[in-house]
Amino acid sequence: MNKVLLGLLLGAALGAVDGGTAWFTPAVRAQLAGIIVGSTIKGLIAGVAAGIFARKVNSVPLGILFGLAVGFVLAFLVAYMQHGYYLEIILPGSIVGMIVGYATQRYGTTPAPAR
C-alpha cells in the first residue's frame, strides 16, 4: 500500500479508536460522537502528513519524529480548543502520530517511477 494511503487509513483508524476512549471519561461521554469524528479527522491529517513526509524522506527515525511532532501539534490544538484535558489528549495523540510516522516509513511502499 502506498505511504499516503497507508497513513490516511491507519491515522483515521487509530484516531477513531483514540476518540472512542473518551467513553471512559464520564464527563465527556455525552459528546462522544463529536469527539470520535474530530479525533478521526485529526488522525487522518496526521496520517496523510506522515505519508507525504515518508515519500520525501526515507528515514524511520525521522518519520517517527515527524509523526510525533504532527501528532503533538494537532492534539495540542484540539486540547486548546477544548480548554482542558491537555494530558489526556496530547499524550495519546502524540503516540498515535509516532505510530503512523513509523508505519508509513516501514510498511508503506513507494510508487514505481512513471515510464
Add this chain to the structure above:
Amino acid sequence: MKHLSDKALARLRNGAALPDLTGTRYCLLGLVARGGMGVVYQAEDKDLQRRVALKVLEVAGSEGELANRLMREARVLARLEHPGIVPVHDVGTLADGRLFYTMKFVEGQQLDKYIESVALIPDRLRIFLRICDAVAFAHARGVLHRDLKPANVMVGPFGEVLVMDWGLAKILPTADYPDAAIRDNPAPNSADRISGISVVTGHGSVMGTPGYMSPEQARGEVELLDARSDIFSLGVVLRFVLGQTLAIRSSRRTERAMEAICAKACAQGREARYATVQELAMDVSRYLDGLAVAAYRETIFEKLGRFYLRYRFFILLIGTYLFVRVFLVLFYKH
C-alpha cells in the same frame, strides 16, 4: 664444457612453458593459477590498455579433448552475459599452437576466503542470493555449472559476486540454442583433468567436486543431471556460507527454517529438492525478510514468534499507547 646451474635450468624451463604471445595484442604480466586443463595468466590487452585473464591450454593443438573443453568453456561463457558471470573477450590460437581465450580479470577473493570477513549472516545470505542469480540465469540459458563450490566464486573489491570456472558446464539443448557443437560430449572414459579436488572423467563417470556434487552426479549419471543437481551444490555452498563444514550432516544446531532450506536443497533424492534456483532463492529471501519459508512448516508458536520479531517495534508502540490510555483512565483524574 660449462654446465648450467639448477636455477638457470629452472628459469629456462619456466620460460619455455610460458605462452608465446607473438602476433597477439596481449602482453604477459604474470601467472594467476594453474589447473589440469590450462593455465591462467594475467595479461595486458595492448590495444584496449586493460588487464585481462588469459587462459591457455597446456598442450599445443586445436584438436583433442582438452582443446574441445577449452573452446566449449569459452563458448559457454560467451553465451552467458550476466553481471554475475565473468565475460569472455577473445578466443584464438597462439603462435606456439596452443588454444587460448581471454576474459575479464577479476581482482578479489575466492568466496571461501572472503566469507571469513563477513560477520553477519544476512550479509552472507545476500552474497549467496547473488550466486543464485547467476546460476539461475545460466539455467535459463540451458547451462548447468556442475562444479559450484566456494572456490569457484569470486567476490570483487566492490562486492561484486562472480561465478567462475565453467569448464565442467553441461549444455542442455534449448529452443534458442539447438546446435550440438558446444554440447557436453566428453570422450569415453578419458580421465583428463585433475584440478585441485575437481575430478573430471569421461562419459558416464564422475565430474565435479566431492562434497559439493549431487548424488546422481557422484554416481556418474550424466543423463539425469538437471538444474536440481546444481541446486544440491548450492545447498552445500549455503551451508558453507552459513559457517558450517562440508559435512552434509552437521551436529551444529542452526535455526530450523534455514536448516530446512539447506536440507531441501541438499536432499538425496532430486525430486525432493527445489525444482528451480529461483525457488531456493525465494525461500532464502523470505527467510531474510522474516517471512515463512516454503521448506519449513511452522508451529503456531513459531508463527507468533516470527510475527513478533517482524513487527516488534510496531507492537511496542501500540503497547505504549494502550498502557498510556489505561494509565490515564485508571489513575489520572482531570
